[in-house]
């Protein structure tokens with residue numbers, strides 16, 4: 019490790035070309051900085067990536083649907099001009115073990131009549147539920163693209179931001195202030211019980227409370243996770259989800275094109291070994307290949323654990339801080355299957371002609387089943403009856419599979435990072451994949467016969483491929499102790515770190531995970547403020 | 556073919572979200588301009604021929620309007636009176652059997668959840684007709700009461716027969732006893748073996764009746780009315796013509812003149828009966844009801860805003876106009892919720908929400924009206940005066956027995 023070659027200096031280096039790293043780089047480049055993005059993999063995108071692993075098919079290997087990506091970012095960075103198209107999909111469906119189903123439809127009356135098949139009252143309660151979700155979203159949304167205030171500081175900026183937060187909170191009115199506090203702390207199951215009587219309705223809605231989360235639907239804090247999945251929008255339709263045309267990699271490809279257009283550069287296959295520090299301030303980074311690249315500002319797109327425990331020298335960091343980093347909750351709980359299909363599988367539980375088949379499909383019909391699936395995770399094994407979030411994007415997006423064939427994306431909850439029975443092996447990965455395939459086959463008799471190729475990803479694989487510690491999809495769990503001014507650590511929520519010039523710009527920072535871009539945009543703003551520059555546009 | 560609630564065949568809801576009412580085949584045959592509108596899950600006619608002709612039939616002859624989509628609940632049981640008395644703001648115990656009353660219900664904060672009509676069909680049997688679906692609210696309010704609540708919307712077909720000739724038509728149809736029915740009374744009748752419930756009620760502010768029947772009798776009743784009514788100027792009307800009439804009568808429409816409290820997303824958007832000028836339907840002396848405490852407090856402090864009637868100068872309806880205290884539009888004090896040129900009153904009328912200090916009768920305000928003149932927009936700052944919200948209330952609506960025209 020002696021003779022290191024120092025290459026030309028940049029204004030800022032972004033470590034990692036995940037979507038947040040790219041968003042941050044775009045904003046910095048637009049403000050006139052000379053930015054270089056360094057990516058470990060031969061491809062960019064992190065968990066927002068499209069890859070072709072089987073002839074003619076494109077997979078959204080990790081993330082697969084889009085809603086959270088902030089509209090301001092899409093607009094300012096001109097992503098549509100660089101090829102990004104987001105197409106909403108309609109509805110979704112939970113297939114029941116007894117052959118029944120519950121679907122969600124966009125049309126208000128179709129939806130009401132559908133829910134009323136299970137409970138007339140729930141059909142109306144759904145409106146109350148949507149109203150309350152939208153109310154809570156309206157409170158949170160403006161906070162997404164703001165730096166959370168430090169409640170213990172007396173700096174004018176923090177006081178002003180705290181006052182803003184306080185005003186918004188008070189603006190909710192007394193009753194809703196209580197609701198908000200409850201929303202942020204209660205379990206999804208308890209929350210849904212306040213609205214619905216029908217088990218299938220609750221089970222369908224509870225799905226997004228456990229996605230990517232090492233908690234069960236009955237664990238306190240999961241109501242917020244549900245909300246986290248609701249606060250996005252497409253073309254101003256709150257809670258709508260859609261496909262990025264060409265897969266989620268289309269988002270990061272558009273970001274990369276936008277970045278290049280404003281003069282930024284990306285180097286892939288350039289894993290960073292260490293962020294260099296001298297006298298409490300960064301000088302740049304050292305790459306695994308021995309090169310040193312200098313810059314006074316380094317933004318890390320890696321999660322907080324990886325940034326400080328792997329890419330920095332512990333000696334450069336305060337011990338108390340390191341201790342907090344070590345205890346940051348970032349447990350892996352999700353797997354993913356990407357499947358190339360020779361044709362469209364049939365699902366007898368879904369009525370012919372129902373558009374819900376183009377939405378998200380599920381097979382878990384009770385909250386109890388989800389909770390039992392979580393029990394398996396706690397015991398160090400993958401769920402024997404996992405919760406799956408399954409979509410067939412090729413029904414809508416013609417670019418994902420050859421004509422007549424289909425691409426299926428299957429997100430799997432729960433799958434542990436470490437198995438009780440021993441390390442992940444090829445056989446165990448295959449057994450995990452088979453469990454998921456059998457789960458789907460129970461609702462689709464011809465499914466197995468149609469499989470041409472399947473990519474099976476465990477949390478362990480996700481960590482190794484994307485660099486998400488333990489495979490946690492959000493770069494750290496979304497519970498109140500790790501949200502807002504507590505994210506990633508209390509006192510360190512403003513993208514800055516104990517080392518001057520080093521910033522966090524990934525999902526470990528406020529407002530958290532998902533393909534949202536907000537942490538990247540906020541981090542760039544913090545950098546520019548520290549440099550005394552104004553943000554572009 | 557649109558599926559009707561009773562036919563149970565045809566397309567599933569995900570292909571055809573809207574149902575047809577039991578009158579669908581009949582209304583379809585008369586709907587010349589193919590303008591339909593979704594109403595509570597039903598496909599209903601918005602315009603049959605022309606809004607003007609339909610409207611004048613309401614005020615000049617008689618009209619049939621399909622009100623089947625109105626949400627209907629059967630509320631019965633030992634505690635029905637006590638339950639309803641806690642639910643709505645009027646004194647239900649004093650509503651006699653065989654009568655109906657306009658009523659309001661509020662949430663705990665005294666904000667209006669919805670309004671509707673309550674029919675007392677028996678000692679402890681009621682029917683509540685509401686604009687919005689309510690089962691969630693009604694059941695949540697029923698905890699601790701021995702009462703059964705059932706939605707019966709699909710089980711009852713209903714027509715509103717309105718206009719000065721409406722009683723004459725019923726008489727000609729063989730329902731002569733209807734003439735003795737005073738306003739807000741309910742009677743049961745037999746039309747050649749068809750059981751009908753007829754109430755003297757409606758949404759036009761004019762003489763009129765509502766006819767309630769089993770869906771299987773719907774077409775026969777429609778046919779009978781038209782057989783005897785056609786020569787008397789009877790017409791089927793759509794929602795647009797009715798809207799004109801209801802504004803003249805000063806009646807409120809949910810989502811247009813107020814946001815139902817349980818649907819309001821933003822803080823401060825819901826309205827109380829006091830703000831809506833409906834205080835006379837709130838009985839503070841009857842004992843506790845949901846929202847009473849908040850309403851008492853509001854009455855003490857005075858409401859923040861009021862829904863008033865406006866007489867607007869000129870003849871251009873002040874649709875969605877912002878209202879100002881001054882002609883230079885510096886102080887915004889409210890907004891118009893409904894506005895039309897009233898063809899009967901020959902006045903340019905509006906319903907508007909104004910800040911409380913500007914709600915006294917006779918107050919002069921300014922409305923900002925935009926006119927599209929062949930794609931060129933003109934802005935008119937027009938004077939408006941606060942007036943009684945009931946713009947049209949002919950004596951004939953009360954006369955018992957009613958005159959023949």
Ligand SMILES: Cc1cc2nc3c(=O)[nH]c(=O)nc-3n(C[C@H](O)[C@H](O)[C@H](O)COP(=O)(O)OP(=O)(O)OC[C@H]3O[C@@H](n4cnc5c(N)ncnc54)[C@H](O)[C@@H]3O)c2cc1C
Nearest residue numbers: 034036037038058064065080081082083290485525532533
């Ligand atoms: C299986 C799965 C499914 C998901 N589904 C969805 C979904 O449908 N919708 C949604 O909104 N969100 C979804 N998510 C979450 C979302 O994808 C992530 O939260 C988000 O993409 C994280 O973005 P990021 O930019 O913060 O970090 P990452 O995407 O993790 O980016 C980090 C980047 O840093 C690189 N890197 C790591 N180490 C180094 C190093 N030493 N040197 C240089 N580069 C390095 C990585 O290769 C990677 O490119 C999913 C995540 C997963 C894993």
